[in-house]
Amino acid sequence: MELNSLGFLFFFVAFFILYWFGTGGRIKLQNILLLAGSYLFYAVWDWKCLFLLIASSAINYFLGIEIGKTENEKKRQVLVWFGVLYGILSLVYFKYTNFFITSFIDAFAFFEISLNIHTLKIILPLGISFYTFRTISYILDVDKGKIEPVTNWINFFAYVAFFPCIIAGPIDKARTFVPQLEKKREFDYSMSVNGLKQILWGLFKKVVVADNCAEITNHLFADYANLPSYLLLLGAFLYTVQLYTDFSGYSDMAIGIAKLLGINVTINFNYPFFVQNVAHYWRNWHMSLTSWLTEYVFTPLSIKFRDYDKWGIILASIINFVIVGAWHGANWTFVLFGFLHGCYFIPLILRGRMNKKIPKIEKLPNGKELRNMVATFLLIMFTNVVFRADSVSHAFSYLAGILTQHFVVNVADIEYLSLIKLSILLVIILVFFMLEWKGRAKECPLYVILQNRSRYLRWAFYYVLIVMIFLYVGEEQEFIYAQF
C-alpha cells in the first residue's frame, strides 16, 4: 500500500476515526492501535518479513532494559555491541550478501578465473534500512544515558514500526519520538490542518513532479548511448528533481500523517537546493540520516582521528559518506556516490568552511549567492547520475556522453519525449521551485502561501493543486527510497 494509493486512503480514514473517536483519548489504546495499524500496514506490503520486524523489536526492547539495569561496564558494552552488531549484521546479510558474492566473482573473473559460486535467494525486507537505524540509535542512546530504557513494550514496538515512517523514513531517534507516545495526545486543530497541507504538498511533489520526471528519465538513462549531450544533461537535471521530489514528497506525506495523529516526526528536508555549498546541502538533505550518521559515525571518528587535524576530519568525512552511499544499496555506484560527496568536503574542510554559517537570503539571491547555488546544484546533479546508474561503467558512460555526444537528433522522432509534455513539465518544475522559494521560511510552503488571505482563496489554491494531481498523474512509480 503506497502512501499515495486509494487503498491507503481507505485504511487511514478508518484508522484516523478509530484513533481519535474510538479510543476515548486513552494513550494505551491509541498506542495499541498504532502498533496494530503499523503491523497491518507492513503485512500488506510484506507479511513474510513482519516476523523479522517483530523479532528485531523484541531483541532491542529486551537489550535496552538489560543495558539500563546493568552496572557492570563490561557486560554493558557486550550488550551494546550485541545490539549494534545484530542490527548491522542483519542489514549486511539481507542487503549486501549477494553484492559481496557478485563482487567476489567479478574480481576473480577479472583475472579470468571462473568461480563456481552463485548468489543466494535473499529477499530484502521492506524498510530494514530505516527501522534498523531506529533500533541501533536507541541502543546507543540508552548506553549513553540520553534516554531511559523503554519499559512499555507496546510503545517501543510502535516506535520501531511506526507506519508512516517505516518504509522510507524519516529516521526518528527514540529520545524524541517515544516521549510523545508516553504522554496524552489531545487533538490539535492547527497541527492536523498543517498535517493535511503537508500531505497535499507531498502528493503534489510525488505524483505531479517526480512521477512525470521518471517517465522521461527512465527512458533517457536506458537509451543514453543513442542520445546527444543536451538530452543527457536534461536527464541528469530531471533525475535530480525527481529524486528530491520523490523522497521529500514521501517524507512530507509521512510527516503530515504523523501530525494528523498528534505526533511530531523529525523534518527530513529543508529546501536543499537553495544552498550555497555541499556541506550546507547535507545539513538540509535527508536530515534524519545525516544527523544519525553525524552523531554515531562522523563525530566518534573525528574524535578518534583528532590527532591528524584537518586530515583526520577529511578521513572521517569520507568514511561517513561512503557509509551514506552504501546505506542506499548494494551497488558500487552507491559507494562511489558517497565517496564523491566525501571528496566534495575536502576543499571546505581545508578552507575551514565546513561548519561556516551561511547568512539567510532574505528576498532573492545576489549574483554570488546564485552562482554558488547553481554550482552546488551541478555538483549534486553530477553525483546523482552515479546514484541513478545501473553500474559504475554505465555512470561513466553517461557522464562521458554529456561531454562527448555532440550529435543532433530529431527530438520529434523520440517516441517517449513529447516536446509539449516536456515543456509543461519544465514549467511545473519552475513554478514548483518558485513556490518552495516563497515558502522556505517554514517546514512546508503551504504553511506560508496565502496564509494571510481569505480561506476561500487558500482553498481555491488547494483545489488547483488537487486538480493538477488528478490531471498530471503520471505513470505510477514506486517511491525511490522504498527500495532502500
Next chain:
Amino acid sequence: MKKKFIKYLFIFLLPIMILVVGMEVALRSIPNDYKDKSEYLDRHAQNIEVLLLGASHIMYGINPEFFSDNCYNAAYVSQSLDFDYDILMKYDEQWNNLKYIILPMSYCTMTERLETIDEWWRIKNYLIYYRVGKAKSISDYTEVSGNKLDVNLKRLYKYFFNNESPVTCEENGWIKKPFKLNNNLEKDGKRIAKKHTIDDPECVRENTEILRNIIQYAKRKDIKVILVTTPTHKGYYENLNKSQWEMTKNIANLMVKDYDNTYFYDYLSDTSFTEYDLADCNHLNEYGAKKLSLRLDSIIHTLPD
C-alpha cells in the same frame, strides 16, 4: 476541535467527492467494447460454437462472419492468457455448444501479461465490465483512477457532447481494420519486433500453466483448441529474437504433443498473405481477416472428431 476539523474537512472535500462520484457514474454509463462483449456473452454463450480469445492479433485478424458455425470474437487489445482463462471460466456452465476455442500463439503471447505491460490500465475494464480478473489495488475497480483526468474528460466530452460512441466492435465481436496501404511496414516491423521482445521466464512459466489449464478444461468438455500465429510482415518476423520465437513454438508443439484436442497453425511468415492483407506490420486488415477466417473455418471442419 475534532468536530470542527471533520466539519471543515467534509465541506472542503464535498465538491471533490461529488465530482469524483459523478464522473465515475458518468464514465461507467458510456458504452464500450468490454461492456458490449460481456453482455453478448451473458446472453449468447450457450449458443456459441467457435470462441475466439486472445489479444489484438485475433481481435482484428479473425472475422466470425466467415465461419459456418456460430462464432464469436471475444478477443481484445492486450488481453493476455490469464484473462482468456477467466472469461472462459466465467461462462463455464453455459458452453453447451462450444466445439472450438481459437487462441493466439503470437511472438509475445507467452512473455506478456496485461498487468506487466503499458496497457495495464485496461485491467479495470475486466473487473468493472466483465467482472473477472484480480485487482492489485482498490483503484483497479474505478474508472476515475484508471485513466488520467484529461483522458476521462475527453471520453465524457466525446460521448455526452459530441454523441460519439466509443464502441468499435461489430456485433460478432470482431473489430475491423479497414484496408489502407501502409508504406512503413518494414520500419515499423523492426520497431514493434523489438518492443515485443521480452525476457521474463517467470511470466513464460505462468502463461504455460494457464495455457495448459485452458487446454485441459477444453479436453474435459470435448472442445478442440486451435493455436494460431497470425500472419505478419517480413519487417516484423525477420527481426524477432530467434530464441523467444523458438520457445513460443516449442510450447505450442508441446501442447499439441501432450493433448490430442490441440492443434497449432503457424502463419507468421505465410507468403499467401501479402502487404495488401496487412493493416500494419503485425495485424491483418479486413481483407486479411477474411482470408484467414475462411482458411481456419475450412481447417476446423477437417479436424478428426
